[in-house]
Amino acid sequence: MLYAYLIVTAMAVFASVAAVAFAWSVVAGQFRDLDAAATSIFWDEDATAEVPRG
Amino acid sequence: MAELEHAQLLAKLDGSCRRPVLLFLISAVVWLLVGSTLALIASIKLHAPEFLANDAWLTFGRMRTAHLNSVAYGWAAMAAVGVLLWLVPRLTRAPLRGTRLLEGAAWAWNGLVAAGVVAILTGYSTSVEWLEFPLPIAMGLTVCFAVVAGAGLDALHRRQVDHIYVSLWYLTAVMVWFPVLYLTANIGIHGGLLSGVAQAMTNWWFAHNVLGLFVTPIALATLYYVLPKVIGRPIHSYYLSLVGFWALALFYNWAGLHHLVGGPVPMWAVTVGIVASMMMLIPVTTVAFNQHMTMRGHFHLLRSSPSLRFVVFAGMSYAVVSAQGSFEALRGMSEVVHFTQYTVGHAHLGMYGFFSMMMFGGYYFILPRLTGREWPSATLIRVHFWCSAFGIAVYFLALTAGGVQQGLLLLDPGVPFLDVVQATLPWLQARSWAGLALTVAHIAFAISVAQMVLGLAPARGTPTLLAQRVTSQGGAA
Numbered sequence: 001m002l003y004a005y006l007i008v009t010a011m012a013v014f015a016s017v018a019a020v021a022f023a024w025s026v027v028a029g030q031f032r033d034l035d036a037a038a039t040s041i042f043w044d045e046d047a048t049a050e051v052p053r054g
Numbered sequence: 055m056a057e058l059e060h061a062q063l064l065a066k067l068d069g070s071c072r073r074p075v076l077l078f079l080i081s082a083v084v085w086l087l088v089g090s091t092l093a094l095i096a097s098i099k100l101h102a103p104e105f106l107a108n109d110a111w112l113t114f115g116r117m118r119t120a121h122l123n124s125v126a127y128g129w130a131a132m133a134a135v136g137v138l139l140w141l142v143p144r145l146t147r148a149p150l151r152g153t154r155l156l157e158g159a160a161w162a163w164n165g166l167v168a169a170g171v172v173a174i175l176t177g178y179s180t181s182v183e184w185l186e187f188p189l190p191i192a193m194g195l196t197v198c199f200a201v202v203a204g205a206g207l208d209a210l211h212r213r214q215v216d217h218i219y220v221s222l223w224y225l226t227a228v229m230v231w232f233p234v235l236y237l238t239a240n241i242g243i244h245g246g247l248l249s250g251v252a253q254a255m256t257n258w259w260f261a262h263n264v265l266g267l268f269v270t271p272i273a274l275a276t277l278y279y280v281l282p283k284v285i286g287r288p289i290h291s292y293y294l295s296l297v298g299f300w301a302l303a304l305f306y307n308w309a310g311l312h313h314l315v316g317g318p319v320p321m322w323a324v325t326v327g328i329v330a331s332m333m334m335l336i337p338v339t340t341v342a343f344n345q346h347m348t349m350r351g352h353f354h355l356l357r358s359s360p361s362l363r364f365v366v367f368a369g370m371s372y373a374v375v376s377a378q379g380s381f382e383a384l385r386g387m388s389e390v391v392h393f394t395q396y397t398v399g400h401a402h403l404g405m406y407g408f409f410s411m412m413m414f415g416g417y418y419f420i421l422p423r424l425t426g427r428e429w430p431s432a433t434l435i436r437v438h439f440w441c442s443a444f445g446i447a448v449y450f451l452a453l454t455a456g457g458v459q460q461g462l463l464l465l466d467p468g469v470p471f472l473d474v475v476q477a478t479l480p481w482l483q484a485r486s487w488a489g490l491a492l493t494v495a496h497i498a499f500a501i502s503v504a505q506m507v508l509g510l511a512p513a514r515g516t517p518t519l520l521a522q523r524v525t526s527q528g529g530a531a
Contacts, residue, residue: 038292
């Protein structure tokens, strides 16, 4: 039984790291100005795009 | 002026990653062909057991295992790393450093996977599913991935952007998650720290996470990058895309224990896995909703764009396979379909219908930008797409139906076991025909890729489209 507690605890630690990273992302403003964030990948748009924008 | 600076930066970014990315992507295609051949042989053996049965290394147990490892660590992992190494500089706007080291990692990766497959075929498999490579080979692969992760995280550290785009979140997570998963499972299981049931729990924690915390994040990073770029429109709800990422990060790692339903494991531990599996409906719904709403009004582009066609097919498969997986985890469902062909169909819809199709979309998007050449033949792309789509559809439907039938017959104590075997044969034959279609698709794809990298494809001009582009208003563009 102990092994099951240990393994599930290891999973909890794994998820806790993700929870800490999530908290950091909120504090660091990663949930602000989302429109600009969503369009940020278009910076390198060029004439070689498979289907040009617009 | 700004355009010139952008062009210079773009050239610098592509120049920093070109050689390692091409090495990983080309190697992946070679492993795809090797894996397809092994798969076809293993599949035929299931309904024609006398086929190539005279040599130990050609027996089903070794063929099937060699197939799994060559596609998982050869095709899937190398394609994923290639796409990752191309996306990271684009998203961070920071060139990769350590290019020579990355090239070395790619060569070493090939050598290690080759050694692992030979070890399996010659009888030196560890017999632990998804971790069949002997420990020294696994440790070598860990070092190679550490080099990749180091280069990616270094670029992330030097990023020239404030916001981390959702694709970059997924890629960053993979660079941290996968080495931890692979190292923990290999040392725990092969290092003698875990045995018996504890080994099984760790084994399925790892095996399930290979899908959810390695290949899935890279595939979703590709989706969230390629889809908006091809249709020229941002994701419908960027907020939702972040919710999906964090939900995956928080819930997925717990889900693997559902593989042990009915096993000698505390019920509460398995229940944890089942609950986490149902929670996965949250991130999956966000992806499916976002894909559909982003595509709304742009579905006509599926007629012309190769990368969009593969990526959208993959996104739809993700929704289906993930929802299926959540319900498959339930005890009642598991009672019927566990240990049947149903599970094989589910696994292939995930690794092929979702992941591989997404990677194909990534190749069609990335290679012209990296090689300065256009795809040589729209016909070859059509053959690739339709044989892949047809093959995986037949594969999935046959094994899903056959698996349910097999499970119900196995539960009936009045049915002799031989009758159950006989009943599955037509489904297994359909699987081989589907596998043949997939192999044809891969040969067409490999011919296209070879022409691209050998400089036999036309130089960059107008993109190779599958049909004349039509605007949303109905006119030709």
